[in-house]
Amino acid sequence: MCYYNKLDRHAKKLSRLGHLNAICGWDQAAMMPNGGAQARSEAMAELAVISHELATADYLEDWFKQAEAEDLTPEQRVSLDALKRQWMMQNILPADLVEQQSLAGSQCEHAWRTQRKQNDWEGFKANLKPVVELARKEASIRAQATGLSRYDALLDIYEPGMTSAVLDRIFAEVKSWLPQLIQQVEAKQATEIVLPLSTPFVIEQQQALSLEAMKLLGFDFEHGRLDISTHPFCGGVPTDVRITTRYDESDFTSALMGVIHETGHARYEQGLPQQWRDLPVGEARSMGIHESQSLFCEMQLARSSLFSHLLSPMIQKAFNSTDASLSAENLRLINTRVKPGFIRVDADEVTYPAHVILRYEIERDLIEGKIEVDDIPTIWDQKMTQYLGISTQGNFTDGCMQDIHWTDGSFGYFPSYTLGAMYAAQFMATINQQMDVELLVGQGNLTPIFEWLQTHIWNKGSTLSTDKLVEQATGETLNPEYFKQHLMKRYLNN
Amino acid sequence: MCYYNKLDRHAKKLSRLGHLNAICGWDQAAMMPNGGAQARSEAMAELAVISHELATADYLEDWFKQAEAEDLTPEQRVSLDALKRQWMMQNILPADLVEQQSLAGSQCEHAWRTQRKQNDWEGFKANLKPVVELARKEASIRAQATGLSRYDALLDIYEPGMTSAVLDRIFAEVKSWLPQLIQQVEAKQATEIVLPLSTPFVIEQQQALSLEAMKLLGFDFEHGRLDISTHPFCGGVPTDVRITTRYDESDFTSALMGVIHETGHARYEQGLPQQWRDLPVGEARSMGIHESQSLFCEMQLARSSLFSHLLSPMIQKAFNSTDASLSAENLRLINTRVKPGFIRVDADEVTYPAHVILRYEIERDLIEGKIEVDDIPTIWDQKMTQYLGISTQGNFTDGCMQDIHWTDGSFGYFPSYTLGAMYAAQFMATINQQMDVELLVGQGNLTPIFEWLQTHIWNKGSTLSTDKLVEQATGETLNPEYFKQHLMKRYLNN
Numbered sequence: 012m013c014y015y016n017k018l019d020r021h022a023k024k025l026s027r028l029g030h031l032n033a034i035c036g037w038d039q040a041a042m043m044p045n046g047g048a049q050a051r052s053e054a055m056a057e058l059a060v061i062s063h064e065l066a067t068a069d070y071l072e073d074w075f076k077q078a079e080a081e082d083l084t085p086e087q088r089v090s091l092d093a094l095k096r097q098w099m100m101q102n103i104l105p106a107d108l109v110e111q112q113s114l115a116g117s118q119c120e121h122a123w124r125t126q127r128k129q130n131d132w133e134g135f136k137a138n139l140k141p142v143v144e145l146a147r148k149e150a151s152i153r154a155q156a157t158g159l160s161r162y163d164a165l166l167d168i169y170e171p172g173m174t175s176a177v178l179d180r181i182f183a184e185v186k187s188w189l190p191q192l193i194q195q196v197e198a199k200q201a202t203e204i205v206l207p208l209s210t211p212f213v214i215e216q217q218q219a220l221s222l223e224a225m226k227l228l229g230f231d232f233e234h235g236r237l238d239i240s241t242h243p244f245c246g247g248v249p250t251d252v253r254i255t256t257r258y259d260e261s262d263f264t265s266a267l268m269g270v271i272h273e274t275g276h277a278r279y280e281q282g283l284p285q286q287w288r289d290l291p292v293g294e295a296r297s298m299g300i301h302e303s304q305s306l307f308c309e310m311q312l313a314r315s316s317l318f319s320h321l322l323s324p325m326i327q328k329a330f331n332s333t334d335a336s337l338s339a340e341n342l343r344l345i346n347t348r349v350k351p352g353f354i355r356v357d358a359d360e361v362t363y364p365a366h367v368i369l370r371y372e373i374e375r376d377l378i379e380g381k382i383e384v385d386d387i388p389t390i391w392d393q394k395m396t397q398y399l400g401i402s403t404q405g406n407f408t409d410g411c412m413q414d415i416h417w418t419d420g421s422f423g424y425f426p427s428y429t430l431g432a433m434y435a436a437q438f439m440a441t442i443n444q445q446m447d448v449e450l451l452v453g454q455g456n457l458t459p460i461f462e463w464l465q466t467h468i469w470n471k472g473s474t475l476s477t478d479k480l481v482e483q484a485t486g487e488t489l490n491p492e493y494f495k496q497h498l499m500k501r502y503l504n505n
Numbered sequence: 506m507c508y509y510n511k512l513d514r515h516a517k518k519l520s521r522l523g524h525l526n527a528i529c530g531w532d533q534a535a536m537m538p539n540g541g542a543q544a545r546s547e548a549m550a551e552l553a554v555i556s557h558e559l560a561t562a563d564y565l566e567d568w569f570k571q572a573e574a575e576d577l578t579p580e581q582r583v584s585l586d587a588l589k590r591q592w593m594m595q596n597i598l599p600a601d602l603v604e605q606q607s608l609a610g611s612q613c614e615h616a617w618r619t620q621r622k623q624n625d626w627e628g629f630k631a632n633l634k635p636v637v638e639l640a641r642k643e644a645s646i647r648a649q650a651t652g653l654s655r656y657d658a659l660l661d662i663y664e665p666g667m668t669s670a671v672l673d674r675i676f677a678e679v680k681s682w683l684p685q686l687i688q689q690v691e692a693k694q695a696t697e698i699v700l701p702l703s704t705p706f707v708i709e710q711q712q713a714l715s716l717e718a719m720k721l722l723g724f725d726f727e728h729g730r731l732d733i734s735t736h737p738f739c740g741g742v743p744t745d746v747r748i749t750t751r752y753d754e755s756d757f758t759s760a761l762m763g764v765i766h767e768t769g770h771a772r773y774e775q776g777l778p779q780q781w782r783d784l785p786v787g788e789a790r791s792m793g794i795h796e797s798q799s800l801f802c803e804m805q806l807a808r809s810s811l812f813s814h815l816l817s818p819m820i821q822k823a824f825n826s827t828d829a830s831l832s833a834e835n836l837r838l839i840n841t842r843v844k845p846g847f848i849r850v851d852a853d854e855v856t857y858p859a860h861v862i863l864r865y866e867i868e869r870d871l872i873e874g875k876i877e878v879d880d881i882p883t884i885w886d887q888k889m890t891q892y893l894g895i896s897t898q899g900n901f902t903d904g905c906m907q908d909i910h911w912t913d914g915s916f917g918y919f920p921s922y923t924l925g926a927m928y929a930a931q932f933m934a935t936i937n938q939q940m941d942v943e944l945l946v947g948q949g950n951l952t953p954i955f956e957w958l959q960t961h962i963w964n965k966g967s968t969l970s971t972d973k974l975v976e977q978a979t980g981e982t983l984n985p986e987y988f989k990q991h992l993m994k995r996y997l998n999n
Contacts (some may be wrong), residue, residue, distance in 0.1 A: 028549035028555075031525050038528055042536075046727035047745030050782065054524035054742075061522075061555065232539035248548075252543030288544065 014077035015087055018094050019290065020064035021065070025056060026289035028047065028062045028097055030248045037253040040240040066101045079114065089474050100168065103156050115141045116419035123418045132388060132407040139417065140384050143377060146420045165423030169298040170430065170446075172477050175375055179427055181433075181491045182368045188495060189365060190398060196349045196361055196502045197207050205344045206336040211260040213330075219269040220329035221256060227321065228274045228308055229461050230254075231281050243269050245305075249288065252277040254342040255481035263326070264345060275308030276301060278461065283467025293472040296480055298424065300468065302431025305436065307464070310360050311439040315501070317452040319343040345502060351399040353409035361430070361498055365398035368430040370414070375424045387411045434481065436494040438464070441485040508571035509581055514558070514586050515568075515782065522556045522663045524742045531747040555910040560595045584828035587786035587967055589811045594662065597650050602642060609635045610913035617912045621777050626882060626901040637871060640914045647883075651880065655988065656872040659917030663792040664924065666971050671867055675927075675985045676862045682989060684892055685860060686747050692853055693974055699838045700830040707824075710846040714757065714823035715764040716749060721815065722768045722802055723955050727773050739762050739770035739799075746771040757820070758839060762803055769802030770795060772955065776963025787966040790974055792918065794962065796925025797932065801958070804854050804926065804935040809995070813837040817968040841995060845893040847903035854926070855992055858894035861923040864908070868916045881905045927977065930988040932958070936981040 032055060039051055075095055078446045083091060086194035117136035126135045146165070153164035163174045221237060247253035255271040258266045279295055287293025312318050316339075323339040335341065348360045355366035373390055376382040382390065391411040392404045403410030416424055442448060444465050451459055467484035479489045526549060569589055577585060611920045613632035620629040622798065640659070647658035657668045671786055701787065715731060729746035741747035748767040752760045774788055781787025788793045806812050812832075817833035843853045851862035867884055870876040885905040886898045899902030908919055936942055936957050945953055961978035 025542075027548040027551040030544060031552055033533055034545075035525055040530060042730065043728055043745060044727050046725070047729075047742070050521075050524060050742060050744040051528075053783075054521040057518055057521040058525060231540070233538050236536065236538055248544060249542070250544040251537060264511055289547075367561055475553050 013081070014074045014497075015081050015083055015091060018071075018074050018078055021071070022094055022097070022291060024063060025065055025291040025412075028058060028065070030289075032058055032062070033246055033248050034251075037246045037255075039346065040242070040244070041253070041255050041410065042248075057215075063101075066098070071098055071102075071401060086474075090287065090290055092292070093294075093473050096171070101154070102190070103153060104149060105152075108145065110141075110154070110367070112145045112420055114150065117144055120415065120418040123412065123415070127408055127412045130406070130408045130412075132412065135407070135412055136384055142418070142420045143384055145379060146422050147380065149420075153358050156366055160379070162375045162423065165378060167423075167428065169424050169427050170371075172479065173297075173299070173426070173430070176257060177373060177489075178375075181489070182364075182371065182429075184491055185364050185429075185495075186368060186398070189361075190400075190497060192502070193349065193351060193361055193365075193399070197351075200349060205294040205348065206341045208262060208264075208336050210262070211336050212258075212263040212462075213259065214258045216329050216426075217258045217266055220267060220326060223329065224267060224271055224313075224322070224373040225254075225274050225327050227280065227325070227455065227457065228271065228312075229457060230277055231272050231482060234281050235277055243273060245273045245280070246247070247280075247473075249280045249283045252280045261332070264342075267322075267326075268313060268346070270314045272305045272309040275305035278308070278464070279304040279469050282465045284470050285471045285476075287472050287474075290476040292474055296471070296473050298427035299430030300434060300477060300480070302427055303434035304431075304464065304468065306431050306435040311435050311462075311497070312452070314343075314346040314360070314459070315452070316343050317449055318345065321396075321455050322453065326450055349502065353401065353406070354405060354413055355393075361502055362399060363432065366428045367425050368427040369398060370392040372414075373411075374417070374425065378422055395477050430489070433489060433491050433494040436497040437481065437485050438468070439497070440493040506791045507575070509575050509577055509585060512565075512568050512585070513570055514870050515565070516588055516591070517554060517783040519559055521550060522559070524783075525742055526552055526556070528745075528979075531732075531740045531749075533746070533816075534736070534738070535749050557595075560592070561600075565592055565596075566587065571915070584781070584784055584786040587784070587788075590665070591785040593650070595616050597647060597667045598643060599646075602639065602646070604914055606636075606639045606643065606914055609639055610844040614909065614912040617848060617906065617909070619638075621902055624900070624902045626906065629694040629901070629906055630878055632699065636912070637878055638915045638918050641872060641874065643914075644916075645895070653903060654873065656869045656917065659872060660920065661917075663918050663921050664971065665791060666689075667791075667920070667924070671983075672865060673981070676865065676923075678985055679858055679923075679989075680862060680892070684894075685856075686992060686996070687843065687845060687855055687893070691845075693997065697838055699842065700835045700840075702756060702758075702830050703757070703826070704989070706752075706757040708752045708754065710823050711752045711757050711760055714761060714820060717819050717823065718761060718765055718807075718816070719748075719768050719949065721819075721949065722772065722806075723780075723951060724771055727774050729763065739767045739774070743774045743777045743787075745960075746774045748936055750922065752908050754958035758836075759822070761816075762807060765807045766803040768800045772799040772802070773963050776959045778964050778968075781966050781968075786927075786968055789970050790962075790965070790967050791970070792921035793924030794928060794971060796921055797928035798925075798958065798962065799849045800925050800929040801932060805929050805991070806946070806951070806954075808837075808840040808854065809946070810837050811943055813840065815949050843996065845895055847889075847895065847897060848907055849902070856893060856995060858923045858927065858935070861919050863888040863892060864910075865967075866918040868919065872916055911939070916941075924983070927983060927985050927988040931975065931979050931984060932962070933991070934987040 035051065035055055039048075043051060056307075075098065078091055078116055114394045115138070119135075119142050122138050123135055146159065150161035150165050153159070153167070154161045157164050157167065159167060160175065166173055181424075209472065225232075226235060234250050235247065235254065236251065238255050239257060241254035241257060243256045244253065244256075254270065254277050255269045256266045256273065280300060284293050285293065312324070319339040319342040322340055323337060325341070327333055327337050349361045350363075351362050352358060354409070355363070358366055369391065372394065373382070373387060377384070377387075387413055388403075388407060392402055395403050395410070397403055416422075439448070442460055445463065446459055448460065451457065466481065475483065482488050511956050521774055521899070529545065530550055533883065535540075538546060549978065569592065572585055581623050604607065607781060609632070613629075613636045615634050617629055639653065642912045643660050644655035646861070647653070651661065652662060654669065660669065662669055663804050719731060729741065729748065733751060734749035735751060737748075737750045739746065739748045748764065748771050750760045750764045777789065778787050787869065807816070813833040813836040813884050817836055819832060820836070821827055821831050824831070824962075841853075843855045845856050846852060849857070850910055852860055866888065867876070867881060871878070871881075881904055882897075882901060884894055889895055910916075933942070939957065940953055942954065945951065969977065978980050
């Protein structure tokens with residue numbers, strides 16, 4: 012078992028360097044003064060070089076060959092498979108391609124920060140083209156190595172096992188009912204009266220409220236903390252999860268829902284199997300499953316009617332106010348407001364899938380060579396009009412230039428958001444069959460619900476494929492029907 | 506110039522890994538929740554192994570040989586010397602000795618935390634003996650390599666160029682006047698009436714006051730920050746200095762003076778030469794010079810009569826109180842109170858040297874083999890009685906078991922504290938000759954004073970030997986007379 016142990020030790024070493032990177036990255040975003048930036052990025056780059064050298068060391072190929080011939084337990088075999096996948100993902104690309112991608116991506120992303128504000132599609136296009144070309148090269152190499160199609164080979168980075176064939180089928184399904192649903196919900200909500208919030212909301216009070224909400228959702232403060240950063244995220248390591256938020260004095264709900272969302276990510280990390288700590292098999296299953304946990308907290312729980320009754324008194328106490336806008340019913344109305352808009356990150360639960368499907372369809376065809384960068388704005392506008400009834404013609408800023416993902420070549424990520432929403436709905440449907448969720452939420456007793464997630468999702472790490480994980484947890488693989496039912500019930504009461 | 510450049514690059518790599526270690530270490534002390542401890546220490550140990558491998562790589566010996574034959578500028582020659590010293594210091598000890606020391610030190614320190622509380626000298630002694638034996642071995646190896654005596658070879662780690670011959674002479678001088686001075690000051694202060702502070706002092710207000718004081722002392726918040734930790738320290742890196750403190754609701758002066766002390770360390774780090782960043786030649790000169798900067802801020806500036814007039818209104822404003830105990834005069838009395846006591850870290854400026862000299866004399870004789878561990882308590886008691894007039898007989902907790910330094914084998918460090926106090930006094934004496942310090946402090950305009958330190962101390966890094974640094978700055982090498990004059994003037998008004 013010598014080589015298996017060597018690989019195990021090697022992976023833990025890499026993971027521990029990743030630990031330092033995660034903490035220094037968190038510090039960079041949440042603590043570091045501006046003047047520390049240059050030296051910090053140099054220090055982190057040095058660590059990246061060392062990690063890369065370790066991850067791509069020559070001897071690993073032999074170690075894997077030797078380890079596979081060793082007498083391993085079934086558990087070790089699963090871990091070895093995960094180790095091998097991680098190693099292949101990091102070694103499949105030639106070093107010069109990785110370097111070109113890094114350069115083109117940095118350049119495109121950096122310029123995009125200015126170009127987006129200036130609605131400068133022509134300027135952006137010139138930078139995006141080489142990024143797409145390099146991503147196509149990457150996709151070809153990955154496709155050859157995995158036997159997948161080019162786009163699927165990129166999708167596989169974020170969603171192992173997922174294919175565009177499955178996504179095409181699922182998203183076609185969604186497209187068959189979503190535009191109509193959006194119209195119905197809009198019509199229904201047109202008669203609702205939502206009371207505006209009486210601002211401002213003091214930052215310290217919002218912070219106290221955020222911590223209360225995290226406590227309610229079972230965040231383990233012995234293994235994590237909450238801080239402030241410009242772009243909220245969930246970072247750190249499973250034994251010390253760092254979530255961040257930013258506070259808006261004119262609207263406490265954005266930070267509160269953001270914190271609840273990140274708490275979902277955090278609980279997944281905190282609940283990962285300790286016996287596999289620092290190994291790939293002990294990591295989160297996929298980006299979609301990760302997102303399912305954040306959306307479970309935010310969408311399935313926090314934006315529900317019952318949960319508003321838990322939040323309302325907490326909010327009233329936090330801001331020492333009994334204003335009618337803070338009633339459970341008004342909070343529910345605020346938290347379930349649906350309105351088609353240009354911006355994905357501002358989208359509500361109902362219109363969000365339209366944003367994702369649009370991007371998926373474009374990036375899939377882009378990587379497969381069916382469309383070119385020049386075609387993006389027209390297709391974007393057509394699909395926005397078709398799915399959400401709004402046009403982005405000539406508005407690149409709020410159209411195809413709004414996201415960071417493509418600027419640095421992250422094609423294949425977008426589907427994870429909607430897969431997450433669907434998995435979350437499916438998990439909740441199963442939980443609903445096994446316990447009285449309404450009663451538990453009404454009592455503020457979320458423990459049994461999280462225990463279900465701990466047992467069926469968190470504790471599994473990456474020991475099962477996504478399909479097996481979902482099947483063992485819910486009795487079937489991904490079924491988008493649960494998501495549809497969830498939206499119908501919440502937004503149309505049927 | 507190829508090998509010089511290789512060494513330069515190699516040192517920067519090591520320094521950048523040190524950067525990550527410093528930030529993760531700071532995080533560990535100031536931010537990390539308890540549950541993150543185990544994984545963090547594993548991650549940091551991994552980094553330590555990588556750093557150690559780099560620092561002791563086989564090829565370095567050849568690189569130094571080659572580099573020394575290269576055509577270098579005088580500046581590069583100085584940097585190369587510093588690189589070589591650092592390399593030798595890290596490579597001089599055989600790996601098995603380092604490992605034995607690490608084990609014995611951890612064991613002794615860990616047990617000491619309990620044994621000290623239990624006044625358990627017998628238990629502690631059993632652990633300290635192997636630590637001393639290993640330190641003697643280390644001293645012999647270092648002595649052989651450097652041509653220094655055994656104790657001097659350890660002293661040289663912290664105070665390059667300093668010897669026990671010099672310390673013996675200087676400390677003999679101090680001993681000739683210190684005991685009498687202490688008695689005189691005690692007699693003088695016996696008639697003073699010091700108003701007690703009206704507690705409590707709210708933590709948030711103390712924190713605001715600390716930040717005010719740091720601002721007054723020119724701390725650069727673009728390159729550093731203040732946080733809370735159990736054991737206050739100055740960490741981070743020169744471009745991002747992290748100082749910490751802890752707040753005591755019953756006494757704001759401890760945190761305030763602590764923050765001012767650490768700010769002195771921080772300004773030195775922030776002021777180090779940027780062109781030598783990440784290289785040994787760009788680091789602080791010695792522990793004694795480092796301490797001189799913290800004591801310059803705390804002792805030369807903050808505890809002076811004039812500075813009390815700056816602090817008093819800040820303090821009154823911070824706590825929104827005009828209580829008579831917060832008057833400039835009462836603050837001066839509090840900040841210059843002298844009282845012989847058992848504990849070094851609680852000692853005032855006047856009695857502090859006695860604590861250091863006692864430790865120096867014991868550790869010198871211990872390393873040179875003139876006394877044994879068994880002899881320590883008796884000698885400690887004799888010297889405490891002789892220097893401070895108080896006996897520690899049978900009281901190991903507050904006697905020879907009070908410090909952490911010896912528990913992990915850090916022999917040779919103690920003199921730095923008093924050397925720092927002396928250098929600080931000497932620097933202030935020179936500054937006093939070049940500008941009207943009283944006037945400047947009276948105006949709250951400390952800039953010219955800090956500019957002097959920037960030019961003469963901070964900006965020099967380690968480009969000069971300590972003697973040369975002090976001589977170029979003040980016209981002479983270390984002269985303890987300035988320290989004596991400072992104490993006489995402040996505490997006896999003559």
